[in-house]
Amino acid sequence: MSAAPDTSDRKFKQVGSRPIRHDGLDKVTGRARFGADFTLPGTLQGVFVRSPHAHAKILGIDTSKAEKVPGVKAVITAADFPELPMHWITQGPAGVDAGANQRVILAREKVLYHGHAFAAVAAATREIAIEAGKLIEVEWEVLQPVLSIDQALADGAPILHEGQATEGMGPPVEGDTNITNQIVFEGGDLEAGWAEADVVVEGVFETPMVHQGYIEPHACLVNAREDGTSEIWCATQGPFGVKNETATLTGSDPASVKVTPSEIGGGFGGKIPVYLEPAALLLSRKAGRPVKMTMTREEVFRGTGPTSGSKTHIKIGAKSDGTLVAAECQLDFEAGCFRGSPVGAACMTTLSPYVIPNFRVLGRDIVLNKPRVAAYRAPGAPVGAFAAESLLDELARKLGRDPIEFRLQNAVEEGDRASYGPKFGPIGFKETLEAAKAHPQYKAELGEHQGRGVAAGFWFNAGMQSSATVSVNSDGSAVVRTGNPDIGGSRASMALMCAEELGIDVTRVRPMVGDTDSVGYCDATGGSRVTYATGMAVIDATRQVIDHLRARAATMLDVELDSIEWQDGNAVAVNGSADKGSLSLEEIAKKMGATGGPVVASASVSPPAAGPGFGVHVCDLEVDPETGVTRVLRYLVVQDAGKAIHPTYVEGQFQGGAAQGIGWALNEEYIWDADGKVENAGFLDYRVPVASDLPMIDTVIVEVPNPLHPYGVRGVGETPIVPPLGAVANAMRDATGVRFHSLPMSPPRVLEALEEAD
Amino acid sequence: MAKIRVETTINGEETEFLCNGQESLLEVLRDGIGMTGTKEGCTTGDCGACSVVVDGRLVPSCLVLAAEAQGRNVETIEGVADGQKLTPIQQQFLEHGALQCGICTPGFIVAAEKLLEKNPDPTEAEARYFLAGNLCRCTGYDKIIKAVLDAAAVMREERA
Ligand code: FES
Ligand code: FES
Numbered sequence: 072m073s074a075a076p077d078t079s080d081r082k083f084k085q086v087g088s089r090p091i092r093h094d095g096l097d098k099v100t101g102r103a104r105f106g107a108d109f110t111l112p113g114t115l116q117g118v119f120v121r122s123p124h125a126h127a128k129i130l131g132i133d134t135s136k137a138e139k140v141p142g143v144k145a146v147i148t149a150a151d152f153p154e155l156p157m158h159w160i161t162q163g164p165a166g167v168d169a170g171a172n173q174r175v176i177l178a179r180e181k182v183l184y185h186g187h188a189f190a191a192v193a194a195a196t197r198e199i200a201i202e203a204g205k206l207i208e209v210e211w212e213v214l215q216p217v218l219s220i221d222q223a224l225a226d227g228a229p230i231l232h233e234g235q236a237t238e239g240m241g242p243p244v245e246g247d248t249n250i251t252n253q254i255v256f257e258g259g260d261l262e263a264g265w266a267e268a269d270v271v272v273e274g275v276f277e278t279p280m281v282h283q284g285y286i287e288p289h290a291c292l293v294n295a296r297e298d299g300t301s302e303i304w305c306a307t308q309g310p311f312g313v314k315n316e317t318a319t320l321t322g323s324d325p326a327s328v329k330v331t332p333s334e335i336g337g338g339f340g341g342k343i344p345v346y347l348e349p350a351a352l353l354l355s356r357k358a359g360r361p362v363k364m365t366m367t368r369e370e371v372f373r374g375t376g377p378t379s380g381s382k383t384h385i386k387i388g389a390k391s392d393g394t395l396v397a398a399e400c401q402l403d404f405e406a407g408c409f410r411g412s413p414v415g416a417a418c419m420t421t422l423s424p425y426v427i428p429n430f431r432v433l434g435r436d437i438v439l440n441k442p443r444v445a446a447y448r449a450p451g452a453p454v455g456a457f458a459a460e461s462l463l464d465e466l467a468r469k470l471g472r473d474p475i476e477f478r479l480q481n482a483v484e485e486g487d488r489a490s491y492g493p494k495f496g497p498i499g500f501k502e503t504l505e506a507a508k509a510h511p512q513y514k515a516e517l518g519e520h521q522g523r524g525v526a527a528g529f530w531f532n533a534g535m536q537s538s539a540t541v542s543v544n545s546d547g548s549a550v551v552r553t554g555n556p557d558i559g560g561s562r563a564s565m566a567l568m569c570a571e572e573l574g575i576d577v578t579r580v581r582p583m584v585g586d587t588d589s590v591g592y593c594d595a596t597g598g599s600r601v602t603y604a605t606g607m608a609v610i611d612a613t614r615q616v617i618d619h620l621r622a623r624a625a626t627m628l629d630v631e632l633d634s635i636e637w638q639d640g641n642a643v644a645v646n647g648s649a650d651k652g653s654l655s656l657e658e659i660a661k662k663m664g665a666t667g668g669p670v671v672a673s674a675s676v677s678p679p680a681a682g683p684g685f686g687v688h689v690c691d692l693e694v695d696p697e698t699g700v701t702r703v704l705r706y707l708v709v710q711d712a713g714k715a716i717h718p719t720y721v722e723g724q725f726q727g728g729a730a731q732g733i734g735w736a737l738n739e740e741y742i743w744d745a746d747g748k749v750e751n752a753g754f755l756d757y758r759v760p761v762a763s764d765l766p767m768i769d770t771v772i773v774e775v776p777n778p779l780h781p782y783g784v785r786g787v788g789e790t791p792i793v794p795p796l797g798a799v800a801n802a803m804r805d806a807t808g809v810r811f812h813s814l815p816m817s818p819p820r821v822l823e824a825l826e827e828a829d
Numbered sequence: 830m831a832k833i834r835v836e837t838t839i840n841g842e843e844t845e846f847l848c849n850g851q852e853s854l855l856e857v858l859r860d861g862i863g864m865t866g867t868k869e870g871c872t873t874g875d876c877g878a879c880s881v882v883v884d885g886r887l888v889p890s891c892l893v894l895a896a897e898a899q900g901r902n903v904e905t906i907e908g909v910a911d912g913q914k915l916t917p918i919q920q921q922f923l924e925h926g927a928l929q930c931g932i933c934t935p936g937f938i939v940a941a942e943k944l945l946e947k948n949p950d951p952t953e954a955e956a957r958y959f960l961a962g963n964l965c966r967c968t969g970y971d972k973i974i975k976a977v978l979d980a981a982a983v984m985r986e987e988r989a
Contacts (some may be wrong), residue, residue, distance in 0.1 A: 098931035099919040101866020101906035108865040368871040457949025559929035664954035730969030754875035763961040
């Protein structure tokens with residue numbers, strides 16, 4: 072389809088309104104069915120058996136005692152999977168390794184973190200399965216765990232994967248290593264840049280491993296059928312990913328696997344990887360019965376992918392007039408036990424919001440004995456932004472500049488080259504900075520022990536593959552079908568775009584999320600791509616439907632097709648045929664049977680790019696010097712949405728991302744004991760923000776249309792978690808005079824820092 | 830293992846079920862009776878997704894033994910609406926878009942109904958503290974709190 076926007080001054084009738092979401096009723100009455108809400112007659116309960124060691128070789132596994140327990144129907148280990156070798160395939164800034172994915176589900180040669188699953192049991196009840204699991208005997212060779220970046224890089228460090236060489240660019244690394252990959256971006260002349268700088272600031276910033284913290288634990292129901300086909304019901308961001316991954320890892324034909332996505336109780340990237348389904352499929356095959364697997368909260372913390380802990384060395388220089396001239400940073404990211412941290416994206420995003428002519432960025436992906444990381448909302452970007460935005464705050468202070476003015480002076484705009492290569496198209500960074508500056512919060516008075524912090528950030532947003540089908544009912548209403556699980560109101564957005572094109576009210580459009588047999592391929596709900604890319608497929612399919620409707624109207628009115636225009640839900644005869652009048656969508660739909668049959672159209676898209684979204688956050692907080700407790704007083708999110716399809720859910724993304732970022736800044740972290748066991752694997756101790764921790768979160772939606780989308784849409788889901796770490800840290804600096812270099816800024820650490828500063 | 834027979838009232842209907850001694854009310858509601866509107870987020874009393882009301886008290890059903898329901902009155906999300914009529918809280922959740930993924934929504938609604946029954950005119954802070962036992966990871970709570978405060982206003986008007 073043509074990608075050019077219709078015009079930014081298009082007057083929208085449906086888009087931009089705030090209808091009640093179509094799935095809302097089921098969600099406020101408890102009827103909506105999530106991952107754990109499915110069952111079949113004869114369903115068995117499957118559980119994983121998990122490692123008591125963070126690093127150990129598996130010399131042998133004996134499952135015979137477990138298999139004899141009454142009620143146990145199947146036991147599997149890695150030996151039940153066809154062996155896939157470990158082999159990394161790079162895809163853009165990320166990549167895949169099917170062998171590693173298989174070993175995350177069930178360890179093969181080694182367990183690589185505490186809680187790493189090495190067997191699974193299916194039994195009549197969960198209790199029986201758990202008890203039987205305890206009878207599985209393993210001969211371990213316990214190895215020393217590697218638990219920090221410094222330990223992983225130390226001379227003589229235990230090596231997680233023998234024979235591992237460092238790939239990529241950057242300084243050469245000799246011999247076996249825990250550095251799997253290095254990435255370098257550079258431009259200009261760094262030496263000359265430093266020579267030009269009047270002020271230089273630098274620091275080392277650290278962030279801990281944190282979890283996405285979705286409230287719904289992973290869950291699935293799998294039925295392996297007698298004919299070799301299988302059905303899967305599960306909570307996932309990507310049903311086609313589950314289909315393909317389950318087939319690949321179990322050696323099945325993808326055509327034999329059908330996945331029906333349930334409602335999904337949060338994901339934030341953490342429900343893109345597949346943990347349960349391949350194991351459940353093997354158990355179901357072995358037992359000849361359906362198998363349900365649900366994780367406990369503790370398993371979610373111990374055994375699913377959090378995001379990387381990190382250590383960033385960064386240095387930035389500016390001229391006395393505030394112009395940035397040079398920057399250098401090294402980002403070290405914990406990948407967990409297999410390659411694949413988001414350090415590449417961190418390298419691409421850290422310096423890119425600003426014009427810095429001379430720079431060098433080095434990123435290193437480092438394996439250690441922790442769970443393999445998964446995507447978490449703008450993966451990598453918040454960590455880089457924490458370091459860069461903290462130093463920009465220091466520079467603004469040193470130069471005596473207002474932090475927003477200082478950023479405006481250096482902000483990228485259309486035509487500027489991003490540090491990772493391409494030139495930015497139309498972007499709304501300066502507009503968001505201006506809107507933040509103009510907001511009343513920016514002028515609100517601050518009292519004693521209070522401070523204000525500003526930070527900015529962006530995310531590329533993804534395009535990727537999507538498809539959609541639109542059909543017209545005989546009453547003139549429509550159905551729009553896609554394959555993207557609705558994680559935050561996307562059904563409403565799809566319906567709004569379809570209704571906008573058709574010229575009917577959004578309540579006349581029913582949106583639905585189909586299973587993998589009933590819709591065309593869609594990449595995962597992730598990358599802030601659904602409203603953008605799947606939305607494009609919906610608009611394209613709807614336009615094809617309109618072409619069909621015009622043709623039917625032309626027949627009915629007996630005029631040339633060219634003489635029919637679609638206007639506000641009506642086929643109108645024009646160009647000298649105006650006397651033939653018009654037909655409404657209802658009138659055409661009623662006659663579909665006689666004019667050619669039902670009207671249905673499908674479309675698919677694969678946009679290579681998406682148009683980045685920039686955001687600026689302002690945090691006002693107060694620190695209690697007696698207790699070290701921080702209260703966020705006011706919080707503002709300003710972000711460029713391109714065009715907000717359903718503004719309520721755009722605001723919701725802004726607010727939710729900010730809340731997660733505030734939690735990351737102030738409280739959240741994985742705490743490890745010396746043996747590599749997570750000490751706080753529950754919501755009580757891994758404390759995500761609760762309602763009483765937060766104020767209302769104010770939002771401003773900026774709309775600088777994205778020329779890649781017919782309505783100007785930009786993805787909005789991920790950018791909101793990029794600025795908060797820096798915004799909170801900068802507010803903390805303002806309130807206390809202390810610059811925090813590591814997160815979280817929890818009460819004991821704040822207290823300690825305040826005492827040191829005295 | 831001998832099962833325990835429990836006679837209880839769920840959403841006004843007399844109900845009987847069998848359970849074992851360790852089973853939680855949450856497990857029986859979801860797996861035994863098939864009322865999956867009550868959600869599980871943790872089973873340790875920390876997330877509020879499983880909130881129900883037992884004899885007028887708001888409790889996490891994951892921490893209540895199913896056998897304890899004997900002779901009591903249990904109210905779940907499925908019983909919140911009055912037949913086909915949503916409560917003002919349910920309605921305001923829809924109008925404010927106070928849910929994104931919706932997994933926390935049943936727990937929040939059950940808890941908020943209790944809040945407004947006890948305190949028909951809560952301040953924002955009172956609402957935030959009362960609902961601090963219900964986790965939401967998607968919304969940042971902003972729209973949830975606004976929905977609850979607006980529902981309180983609607984209910985006060987209805988009574989006036
Ligand atoms: S499941 Fe009961 S409080 Fe979380
Ligand atoms: S809406 Fe997802 S957890 Fe609350």
